[in-house]
Amino acid sequence: MLPHHMSAKLFIKPPFCEPAEFIPLFHRWIQEQPVRGLLIDVADYRHVHHGPGVILAGFEGDYALDFRDGRVGLRYSRKRRGWRDETGQTDSERLRSRLERVLKHLFQAATALEAEQTLSQPVRFRTDEIELTFLDRLQTPNTRETLQALSDDIVATLASFQPDVAVELRPTSLDERHPFTVSVFLSPAPELRTLS
Amino acid sequence: MSSATSWRDALKGQMPPEWAEEIDRFEGQMELRRQNKIDEKVFAESRLRRGAYGQRYDNGQRHDGVRSRALAYPDPEITKGPDTLWHAPGMQRIKIPFGGLTPEQLEVIADLADEYSNGVLHVTTRQDFQLHFVHIEDAPDLMRRLAAVGITTLEACGNVVRNVTACHRAGVCRTETFDVTPYAKALAFFLLGHDDAQDFGRKVKIAFSGCEREACGLVRMHDIGYLARVKEANGERKRGFALYVGGGLGTIPYQAKLLSDFVPEEEILPLAQAIARVFARLGEKRNRNRARLKFLVAKLGIEEFRRLVFAEREALPYDERWTAYLDSVASFQETPPTHPGEKRSVETPAEGYEAWLTTNVYAQRQPGYHLVTVHLPLGDLSSTQARALADIARRYAGGHMRLTDEQNIALRWVADADLPALHQELSAIGLGNPGAGTICDITACPGASTCKLGIAASRGLANELRSRLESKNGDLPDAVKALRIKISGCFNSCGRHHVADIGFFGNSRRHSNRAVPHFQVVLGGDQSENGAAYGLAVGAIPSKRAPEFLDALTRRYAAERKPDETFPQWVARLGKKEIKRMLKPFTLVPAYELDPSLYSDWGDPREFSLGDIGVGECAGEVVSLFSFEIAKAEGEAFAALLALDERDYRQADQRAYRAMLLAAKALVRSQNLDVGDDPDRIVAEFKSRFYDTKLFFDPFAKEKFAQYLLERHANPNPNPDEDYAHQIVEEANLFIEAAYACDARMAS
Structure with a gap:
C-alpha cells in the first residue's frame, strides 16, 4: 500500500488576514524560494466555495492557502510520481520516507509563513492537528482496512518529528468515494519550530 | 479492496477493448518519445489528439515580474513537443459529447482532479472539462479511469473533429423542433477516429441546435452546424436539419453559410463525412492561420463548396453506421426521477431562493419539471462540490446533467415540489447562487x-x-x-x-x-x-x-x-x-x-509582460498523414515488445502483426483513404500498390521486408512460442523501418 500522491495540512488560528494577500506573497515566494521544490505559478481559486483557495503551484507538489471543509489552513500536496525511493526499502519504509518528505515541506512552509511580515495579520498555526490525505484511490481506498494498514507508519512518522508526543488518528469520512483522509491529533501540541 | 497494483489491471475489461488498446498505444508512444524514438512533433500531435495539452511556462521559462527566469525541470532535454518540456505540467481536456454527464462520470472526474490536478474541475465553453497542472505520466491512468465510465479523451484537441456540442436544453426545451441529442451523440461517435477526419490542417467544431431563434447551440459560429427542421411531405413529418458550414470566431469571425436548408436525418452522418473529405483534400495545411474550414468555404464560395460536398457524398462507399442509430432515436428519452417531491419538503427556503428561481430555473416543456442551472463562478467547481453535486443530481434530477456552453452545469427533470429543497442543498455546498444567464454569469x-x-x-x-x-x-x-x-x-x-x-x-x-x-x-x-x-x-x-x-x-x-x-x-x-x-x-x-x-x-x-506567451497548441501540429499513421504502428510495435517481456507470446505476435498492418495502412492511405481496418483489405491494397509495383522494395533486400507482412498474414501461427514471438517482433520493427524508407523514396 504505497500511494503516489498525498497531502498534509496545518490549520491556521484566527484571526486571519485577507486571503487575497496571499497572491502577491506566493508570487514573491517564487522569486525568493523560501520553501522547498520548484515553484511554477500562482492560481487564484478564492471564488470556489470551500475550495483550494490560493495555490502556489509547483513541480513536485503544490502549496495552498486551503479552505476545504470550510477550514482555513496551509496544505502541501505532493503530486509527482517520481519519488526516488532508496533501493532495498520495504513499502512501509518507503511510505514513512514519503510522508516525512511531505511533512517537511509543509512544516518549512508554515514556518516561513509565520515569519512573514507583509501580511495584515500574522499567521499562526495550530500544531495539535494535522490532516493527511492520501490521494490515491487504488493504493489507499477510503476504508477501515487502509486505516489499519497505514496507522503504524503514520504514527511512527509523526513520532520521528517529535518523539514524546501522543498521536491519535481519526478518519474524517467513511464515504468510500472520498480520498482516504485522517486527522492526526498530537498531544501535547508541539512547537512548529521543533517540527520543522 | 482491489488487489490490482495498477489502474490498467484494476480496470481490465471495464472499457471498450479498442479504447483500452488506444491508451496502451499512447503509453507506448510516451515511452518511445522518452527514448527519442518518435519525433517530437508527431508525439505532440499524438498527445494533443488525446486531449493532453500544453500549458503556460511549459517551455521552462517564466517572467516573475522582474525578469524571465528558467524553471529548472529535470531532464530538460526530453520534450513532449516543440519547445515543450516533458516534465512541465500540462492541461488535460476531457470532452463530454453534447455536454451529457452522469453522476458516476462526474465523480470520476472529481477523483482525477483530486489525484492528478489541483482539486478543481473547470468547465469550458465547448462542454468540456479541463484539469490543469497535470503531469504527463499520469495521463494514461487518467484516461483509463475515464474510459471505464464511458468517456474518451480521444480527439479532444489536435487537428481533428473536436467535441460535438448541443444545446443543454435539448429534449426539455419549450421551443425546440425536436430533441437533437441522439443525433449529436451519433455524429460524435461516428466521426471519432474516423479515417476521413484525420488529415485536417486545423480543427473542426460541430454543434447541434434545436431552435432557430434562441442562442441554443450557436450553430452559426461553428465549422459545421446542424439546426433541427421538420418537413411535411405526403402527410408525414420528416425530421432533418438545416446544415451550416464555415462559421467560426477566432481573430476574424465568420458567419456560417447555409449548405442545405434541409438534410434528412439519414443523411447527416454521410454529409459530415463528405465535408470532412473535402476539407482534408482541399483545406490549407501549411498556413495555419488560413487552415480552418471557414477559409476554404470563403475561398471556394458556398456554391462550389456545396457542389464538391455533394459530389463527394455520391462517391462515398456505403457505411451501415450512417443509419444504424436511427432505430434508437425514436425511443431516446431520459427517465425522470421517480416520485418527484417525495420526502423533500422544505418549510423555509434558503436565502436567495426567489432570485434563484427567477434566474436559474427554466420550466421544461414537460409539465411539472424544470431545468436548473447550477451557476459555476468562472466555470470552476471543487472536487468536493462535484461529488456532492453528483449525489444531488441522483436525488433530484434522475442523474441527468448537461454541461452548458456558458460554463455551468444544468440539472434536468427537477420536479416543482423539489425546487426549494434542491436550492437548499445546492446552497449548502456553495452552488445555490442566483444569476445564471445574467450579466453576473460571465x-x-x-x-x-x-x-x-x-x-x-x-x-x-x-x-x-x-x-x-x-x-x-x-x-x-x-x-x-x-x-x-x-x-x-x-x-x-x-x-x-x-x-x-x-x-x-x-x-x-x-x-x-x-x-x-x-x-x-x-x-x-x-x-x-x-x-x-x-x-x-x-x-x-x-x-x-x-x-x-x-x-x-x-x-x-x-x-x-x-x-x-x-x-x-x-x-x-x-x-x-x-x-x-x-x-x-x-x-x-x-x-x-x-x-x-x-x-x-x-x-x-x-x-505585466508579454514574455510568457508561448507557441499555442490550439492549432495542433501539422504532420503528414503518413507520419501520424506510422506513429500508431510504432506504438503497437512497442506494445509487442512489452508483451514479449511479459512472456505473453500470443499478445506479442498479435501486436507485432497489427504493427505491420498499421504501417502498411499508413502507406496505403497516402493513395487510398478508404482502405479501412479490415486486414485482408489492407494487405490486398498494400500488395497491389506497393508490392506488385515494387515501390516497397528495398534497394538491396528487395521484397524481403514486405514478405514479413504477407507471410504473417497468410500463415498465422496458432501457438506462438518465445522464438516465434521474438522473430515476429523483430520483423515488425524492420517492416516499419522499410515503410519509412518507402515513404522517403516516394517523397524524393
Missing part, C-alpha cells in the same frame, strides 16, 4: 492564467467584474441584468467575446516604455438566433479600467435605451463616434510612477 477562457497564448488575465477580469456586479445585482435595472459579458485572454475568441453584448479580449499597449495590459472592448454581439450577429471592436482600455468603463456603459444604456430596445440596437443607434468618445477617458494611462497598479493585471501582481 464567460471567460483561461487566458494568461494557464494558456500559452493568453495575453491578459481574462479570468482575473471576469472575477473582478463578477464580484462587483453580484454585490449590486439587486440594484441593477432589468435591462442591464439581462446583458451578457464574455471575455477572452487574446484575440483567439475562446471566451466567445464576439457573441456577447459586451465582450473583451486581451491585448497589450506600451506606455512610457512599459507594457500595460489592455482589453479591447467589443460591443453589439448577439448570441440569440444561434449567434446571429458578431460584435465589433470599438477600442482598447487598460485592464484595470474595464470595471469603471462597464459601469459607465451600463448606466448610460439603462438611462438612454428606448422601451424594448436591445443592447445591440442601442449600440447601433449610439454610433461608433459616440462610443469612441465615451471610451476615451478610460483609455488614459498614468505614468508608472504615479500609478503602477495599471501596469499589472487583475489577480496577478507581477508587472
Whole structure:
C-alpha cells in the first residue's frame, strides 16, 4: 500500500488576514524560494466555495492557502510520481520516507509563513492537528482496512518529528468515494519550530 | 479492496477493448518519445489528439515580474513537443459529447482532479472539462479511469473533429423542433477516429441546435452546424436539419453559410463525412492561420463548396453506421426521477431562493419539471462540490446533467415540489447562487492564467467584474441584468467575446516604455438566433479600467435605451463616434510612477509582460498523414515488445502483426483513404500498390521486408512460442523501418 500522491495540512488560528494577500506573497515566494521544490505559478481559486483557495503551484507538489471543509489552513500536496525511493526499502519504509518528505515541506512552509511580515495579520498555526490525505484511490481506498494498514507508519512518522508526543488518528469520512483522509491529533501540541 | 497494483489491471475489461488498446498505444508512444524514438512533433500531435495539452511556462521559462527566469525541470532535454518540456505540467481536456454527464462520470472526474490536478474541475465553453497542472505520466491512468465510465479523451484537441456540442436544453426545451441529442451523440461517435477526419490542417467544431431563434447551440459560429427542421411531405413529418458550414470566431469571425436548408436525418452522418473529405483534400495545411474550414468555404464560395460536398457524398462507399442509430432515436428519452417531491419538503427556503428561481430555473416543456442551472463562478467547481453535486443530481434530477456552453452545469427533470429543497442543498455546498444567464454569469477562457497564448488575465477580469456586479445585482435595472459579458485572454475568441453584448479580449499597449495590459472592448454581439450577429471592436482600455468603463456603459444604456430596445440596437443607434468618445477617458494611462497598479493585471501582481506567451497548441501540429499513421504502428510495435517481456507470446505476435498492418495502412492511405481496418483489405491494397509495383522494395533486400507482412498474414501461427514471438517482433520493427524508407523514396 504505497500511494503516489498525498497531502498534509496545518490549520491556521484566527484571526486571519485577507486571503487575497496571499497572491502577491506566493508570487514573491517564487522569486525568493523560501520553501522547498520548484515553484511554477500562482492560481487564484478564492471564488470556489470551500475550495483550494490560493495555490502556489509547483513541480513536485503544490502549496495552498486551503479552505476545504470550510477550514482555513496551509496544505502541501505532493503530486509527482517520481519519488526516488532508496533501493532495498520495504513499502512501509518507503511510505514513512514519503510522508516525512511531505511533512517537511509543509512544516518549512508554515514556518516561513509565520515569519512573514507583509501580511495584515500574522499567521499562526495550530500544531495539535494535522490532516493527511492520501490521494490515491487504488493504493489507499477510503476504508477501515487502509486505516489499519497505514496507522503504524503514520504514527511512527509523526513520532520521528517529535518523539514524546501522543498521536491519535481519526478518519474524517467513511464515504468510500472520498480520498482516504485522517486527522492526526498530537498531544501535547508541539512547537512548529521543533517540527520543522 | 482491489488487489490490482495498477489502474490498467484494476480496470481490465471495464472499457471498450479498442479504447483500452488506444491508451496502451499512447503509453507506448510516451515511452518511445522518452527514448527519442518518435519525433517530437508527431508525439505532440499524438498527445494533443488525446486531449493532453500544453500549458503556460511549459517551455521552462517564466517572467516573475522582474525578469524571465528558467524553471529548472529535470531532464530538460526530453520534450513532449516543440519547445515543450516533458516534465512541465500540462492541461488535460476531457470532452463530454453534447455536454451529457452522469453522476458516476462526474465523480470520476472529481477523483482525477483530486489525484492528478489541483482539486478543481473547470468547465469550458465547448462542454468540456479541463484539469490543469497535470503531469504527463499520469495521463494514461487518467484516461483509463475515464474510459471505464464511458468517456474518451480521444480527439479532444489536435487537428481533428473536436467535441460535438448541443444545446443543454435539448429534449426539455419549450421551443425546440425536436430533441437533437441522439443525433449529436451519433455524429460524435461516428466521426471519432474516423479515417476521413484525420488529415485536417486545423480543427473542426460541430454543434447541434434545436431552435432557430434562441442562442441554443450557436450553430452559426461553428465549422459545421446542424439546426433541427421538420418537413411535411405526403402527410408525414420528416425530421432533418438545416446544415451550416464555415462559421467560426477566432481573430476574424465568420458567419456560417447555409449548405442545405434541409438534410434528412439519414443523411447527416454521410454529409459530415463528405465535408470532412473535402476539407482534408482541399483545406490549407501549411498556413495555419488560413487552415480552418471557414477559409476554404470563403475561398471556394458556398456554391462550389456545396457542389464538391455533394459530389463527394455520391462517391462515398456505403457505411451501415450512417443509419444504424436511427432505430434508437425514436425511443431516446431520459427517465425522470421517480416520485418527484417525495420526502423533500422544505418549510423555509434558503436565502436567495426567489432570485434563484427567477434566474436559474427554466420550466421544461414537460409539465411539472424544470431545468436548473447550477451557476459555476468562472466555470470552476471543487472536487468536493462535484461529488456532492453528483449525489444531488441522483436525488433530484434522475442523474441527468448537461454541461452548458456558458460554463455551468444544468440539472434536468427537477420536479416543482423539489425546487426549494434542491436550492437548499445546492446552497449548502456553495452552488445555490442566483444569476445564471445574467450579466453576473460571465464567460471567460483561461487566458494568461494557464494558456500559452493568453495575453491578459481574462479570468482575473471576469472575477473582478463578477464580484462587483453580484454585490449590486439587486440594484441593477432589468435591462442591464439581462446583458451578457464574455471575455477572452487574446484575440483567439475562446471566451466567445464576439457573441456577447459586451465582450473583451486581451491585448497589450506600451506606455512610457512599459507594457500595460489592455482589453479591447467589443460591443453589439448577439448570441440569440444561434449567434446571429458578431460584435465589433470599438477600442482598447487598460485592464484595470474595464470595471469603471462597464459601469459607465451600463448606466448610460439603462438611462438612454428606448422601451424594448436591445443592447445591440442601442449600440447601433449610439454610433461608433459616440462610443469612441465615451471610451476615451478610460483609455488614459498614468505614468508608472504615479500609478503602477495599471501596469499589472487583475489577480496577478507581477508587472505585466508579454514574455510568457508561448507557441499555442490550439492549432495542433501539422504532420503528414503518413507520419501520424506510422506513429500508431510504432506504438503497437512497442506494445509487442512489452508483451514479449511479459512472456505473453500470443499478445506479442498479435501486436507485432497489427504493427505491420498499421504501417502498411499508413502507406496505403497516402493513395487510398478508404482502405479501412479490415486486414485482408489492407494487405490486398498494400500488395497491389506497393508490392506488385515494387515501390516497397528495398534497394538491396528487395521484397524481403514486405514478405514479413504477407507471410504473417497468410500463415498465422496458432501457438506462438518465445522464438516465434521474438522473430515476429523483430520483423515488425524492420517492416516499419522499410515503410519509412518507402515513404522517403516516394517523397524524393
